[in-house]
Amino acid sequence: MKIVVCIKQVPDTTEVRLDPKTGTLIREGVPSIINPDDKSGLEAALRLKDEIGAKVTVITMGPPQAEKALKEALAMGADEAILLSDRAFAGADTWATSSTLAAAIRKLDYDLIIAGRQAIDGDTAQVGPQIAEHLNLPQVSYVEDLERDGDSLILKRVFEDGYHKVKVKMPCLITTLSEMNKPRYMSVSGVLDAYREKEVIKWTLDDIEVNKEHIGLKGSPTKVKKSFTKGAKAAGKKFEVTPQEGAKIIVEKLKEKYII
Amino acid sequence: MNISEYKGVYVFVEQREGEIQKVSLELLGKARELADKLNEKVTAVVLGYDIKDDLNELIYYGADEVLYTDDELLKVYMTEPYTKVLSEVISANKPEIVLIGATAIGRDLAPRVSARIYTGLTADCTSLDIDEENKNLLMTRPAFGGNIMATIVCPDHRPQMSTVRPGVMTICEKDESRIGDIKEFKVELSEKDVNVEILEVVKEEKERINIEEADVLVSGGRGIGQPDNFKMLKELADLLKGQVSASRAVVDAGWIDRDHQVGQTGKTVRPGLYIACGISGAIQHLAGMEESEFIVAINKDPGAPIFEVADVGIVGDVNKVVPLLIEELKMSSVKEEKAQK
Missing domain, CATH: 3.40.50.620 (HUPs)
Structure with missing residues (x-):
């Protein structure tokens, strides 16, 4: 079985804080991580590899430093890693990102493509389904459980009010939720392998066949018109008092506002 | 085109x-x-x-x-x-x-x-x-x-x-x-x-949680210390005719079901009253609740970002403040009833 896992290197947004004075993001010192939903997708692929044997290829589109995320994936147990990096890809929205990734994946052999449901820096959940459409594959998103059944997969597809148990024939694309598993840590021998034995394959625009009108900023139907930080709302009053006084203050304020 | x-x-x-x-x-x-x-x-x-x-x-x-x-x-x-x-x-x-x-x-x-x-x-x-x-x-x-x-x-x-x-x-x-x-x-x-076959459709018959529709939310974060303390928040929420919600940290830790999660990856809420209990206020969380009309925050750490959006902030141990708050609310409602009589 051949599995391609799409991952994204993202800033750990849970570590981001706002500068209370300027209202801007403090980006310094924010670590880069493999996006959590993607990491669970990788873990799901590695479990299939452990159980039934599979070749796991990870792929990412990003700047040269995204190689670090691929090294981590190799250290976790992936067999092959591809970094898709070119200035021509820069500024892509989800449409252009998915068309670029789809073009790269077309060069690979695969039974199953796994992408995380969404990235924590963009939260769009669009790239997975869009890759599936570009490759004309069936898609199942929001997957929380997966099991192989011959040339098909049996999946648990989650909704707000329940779930569907579905069966889909491979090749197909699924998007995974971080709730589905707890990704393994890198092993020492894995780290050694990742840095000594395994190479990250680097592809640029010249390595893939893609319509040049469908990549990067130019191939992106959506454009960012402006971005801004929400002006922080003025903080109210903060009381450093005993718990008893604290409780009284809350009740008073709620009465003042006619909430109780 | x-x-x-x-x-x-x-x-x-x-x-x-x-x-x-x-x-x-x-x-x-x-x-x-x-x-x-x-x-x-x-x-x-x-x-x-x-x-x-x-x-x-x-x-x-x-x-x-x-x-x-x-x-x-x-x-x-x-x-x-x-x-x-x-x-x-x-x-x-x-x-x-x-x-x-x-x-x-x-x-x-x-x-x-x-x-x-x-x-x-x-x-x-x-x-x-x-x-x-x-x-x-x-x-x-x-x-x-x-x-x-x-x-x-x-x-x-x-x-x-x-x-x-x-x-x-x-x-x-x-x-x-x-x-x-x-x-x-x-x-x-x-x-x-049809390229995906549906084998089974399961409706989850949990208690219907719709924190987006609640007018009062009592929300718990890591600061409450342990999952069991959600009972205390539930009691407070019941007194205020509200519901219990939570931060991502405690949902991820499995203390409470994901339906309760407020924030960028959870739900956006704008109740009349939001009481943040032991929630530090990661920006993802703030994004999901800062439009609430009135925000009360209780947190040990005076530097917690949640205080930046709170209308009333109490610096203190949430596990001490909330039980006392429950008592105060009970007392004040008893007083009111007496006054009405």
């Missing part, structure tokens, strides 16, 4: 078991406002099986016309049949704007459709408006975990597509005197369009 051919604001109306979802009515409210600015029509698009009965409701809530496709294969949501029908509706009618709820269905369907028809899609918008200069749709959404807002446009492709967060837009007042056309849109669907 001649973008001037594209007219009208279309809303994908999501139904589950025949029941129209609230987010779709919210979208109709927003679509009405956008269409009035553009001087165009609002069209509600409904896909399902045996759904013809309630379609007038959509007119009452702001649509000028309803297009429906009725087919057994559309009874339960499946990606491909829905994508095929919605893509055909768009190709045949050339709408200028298409709005879809950012639900587990909408966020599966919308990207697939946008890739098929080659147009832009902006996810999880919290604000939509029309650019007065060129009539483009201005789609504003949170990014980077919630504290950067980005306004996105789709200048050269049509339709301009957007998914919209549930609970953000306002439903129009129901007006039963409104009239409009209800038309069938026929699409040939066959088993060939």
Whole structure:
């Protein structure tokens, strides 16, 4: 079985804080991580590899430093890693990102493509389904459980009010939720392998066949018109008092506002 | 693409078991406002099986016309049949704007459709408006975990597509005197369009948690120390006729079900009263609750970012303050009852 896992290197947004004075993001010192939903997708692929044997290829589109995320994936147990990096890809929205990734994946052999449901820096959940459409594959998103059944997969597809148990024939694309598993840590021998034995394959625009009108900023139907930080709302009053006084203050304020 | 051919604001109306979802009515409210600015029509698009009965409701809530496709294969949501029908509706009618709820269905369907028809899609918008200069749709959404807002446009492709967060837009007042056309849109669907087989549909019969609709939320974070302390928050919530919600940290830790999660990856809430108990206030969390009318925060750490958005902040141990607060509330309600007598 051949599995391609799409991952994204993202800033750990849970570590981001706002500068209370300027209202801007403090980006310094924010670590880069493999996006959590993607990491669970990788873990799901590695479990299939452990159980039934599979070749796991990870792929990412990003700047040269995204190689670090691929090294981590190799250290976790992936067999092959591809970094898709070119200035021509820069500024892509989800449409252009998915068309670029789809073009790269077309060069690979695969039974199953796994992408995380969404990235924590963009939260769009669009790239997975869009890759599936570009490759004309069936898609199942929001997957929380997966099991192989011959040339098909049996999946648990989650909704707000329940779930569907579905069966889909491979090749197909699924998007995974971080709730589905707890990704393994890198092993020492894995780290050694990742840095000594395994190479990250680097592809640029010249390595893939893609319509040049469908990549990067130019191939992106959506454009960012402006971005801004929400002006922080003025903080109210903060009381450093005993718990008893604290409780009284809350009740008073709620009465003042006619909430109780 | 001649973008001037594209007219009208279309809303994908999501139904589950025949029941129209609230987010779709919210979208109709927003679509009405956008269409009035553009001087165009609002069209509600409904896909399902045996759904013809309630379609007038959509007119009452702001649509000028309803297009429906009725087919057994559309009874339960499946990606491909829905994508095929919605893509055909768009190709045949050339709408200028298409709005879809950012639900587990909408966020599966919308990207697939946008890739098929080659147009832009902006996810999880919290604000939509029309650019007065060129009539483009201005789609504003949170990014980077919630504290950067980005306004996105789709200048050269049509339709301009957007998914919209549930609970953000306002439903129009129901007006039963409104009239409009209800038309069938026929699409040939066959088993060939089904590439994912549904083996089982499971409705989870949990206690219906809808924190987006609560007027009072008592929300717990890591600072409450242990899962058992949610009982104390529940008691407080019951006294205030509210519900319990939670931060991502405690949901991830398995202390409480994900339905309770407030924040960028959880739900956006704007209750009348939000009591943050032991929540430090990561920007993702703040993004999901800072529009609440009145915010009370209780936290040990005087430097916790939650205090930046709180109307009243109590620096202290939440496990001491909340039981005392419960007592105070009980006492004050007893006093009131006596006074009324």
